[in-house]
Amino acid sequence: MASPYLVFSLSASLGAMGELAGHERRGSLLWPGRSALIGLMGAALGxxxxxxxxxxxxxxxxxxxxxxxxxxxxxxxxxxxxxxxVKKPNSRPEAIRAAGGRLTTSITLRDYRAGVFYGVAVQGDGLEEIAAALQKPYFTLYLGRKSCPLSSPLNPQIIQADTVDEALGRVKVPIWLSKHVGLSKEVMIVGEQGSHRDLVNDVPLDRQRWHFASREVRIRHAHLLRKELT
Structure with a gap:
């Protein structure tokens, strides 16, 4: 039986998909995590x-x-x-003054993915409102950090599909990627189905303190029937 899905695309010249973040390194997953996608939809909604x-x-x-x-x-x-x-300063200038110029200098590493393209399928309540917001977002949308603007519109659609694979096959592809994203290409799908299991830290626990919990994701590969290329 067909179910409603919100499907949209994400493309960017540079993306940062989040990973365990320490003081010196901030990594990136191969795909946008759950917290990133919820944050993106939330930003679109204002x-x-x-x-x-x-x-x-x-x-x-x-x-x-x-x-x-x-x-x-x-x-x-x-x-x-x-x-x-200095413990619990009110501002950075105050902390620097209190430290008497004694600063610690370090090098941090930030990982990105260059030239990415993803399809997203969402199920649940409020899909129409989210789709309208993705069409005309309240806040500017990024793929991770503010240095990672999107390279094309998200093209959100509400569709009826029997399976997630069918829904993802309806994602609209930017014209300059239509030859690269071929009909016969095998695609990695990250969700709740699949034989390969992995743990990612992308469930927000405390958004103020940037604390995240781990969850198990299922990864599989499938050939999607692409019904629309625009």
């Missing part, structure tokens, strides 16, 4: 980071990895105030 995401947390999300891009690593030099010197 929900601020400290807002109420409860209406989105129950959504079921599957991702088709049409192109995971190429890895790219960026290096940042940062200066910070030793926590042993």
């Amino acid at each position: 929900i601020r980071r400290d807002g109420d995401f409860s209406g989105l947390d129950s959504l079921k999300i599957d991702v088709a990895v049409f192109d995971s891009g190429a890895p790219l690593r960026d290096f940042h030099t940062i200066q910070s105030v030793p926590s042993a010197v």
Whole structure:
């Protein structure tokens, strides 16, 4: 029996899909995690980071990895105030003054994926509202960090499909990618079905403190029947 799906595409010249983030390194998954996609839909709806995401947390999300891009690593030099010197300052200038110029300099690593393209299928309540918001987002949308703007519209659609594979096969592909995303290409799908299991940290526990829980995802490969190429 057919079910309603919201499907949309995500393409970017540069994307950062989140991973375990320490002080010195911030990695990137091969695909956008659940927290990233909920955050993107929330931003489109106008929900601020400290807002109420409860209406989105129950959504079921599957991702088709049409192109995971190429890895790219960026290096940042940062200066910070030793926590042993200044505890709980009201501002950075105050911390620097209290530290008497004693700063710690370190190099951080940030990972990206260059030239990515994904298809997303969403099930749950409020799909029409989310689709309208993705068409005309309240906040500017990024694929991860603010240095990663989208390279094409998301082309959201509400469709009826019997399976997730059928729904993902209806994702609209940007014209410049239509030859690259071929009809016979095998696609990696990340969701709740599949024989390969993996653990990712993409379930938000505390959005203010950027704390995330682990969840098990299923990964499989399938040939999608692409019914529309635009």
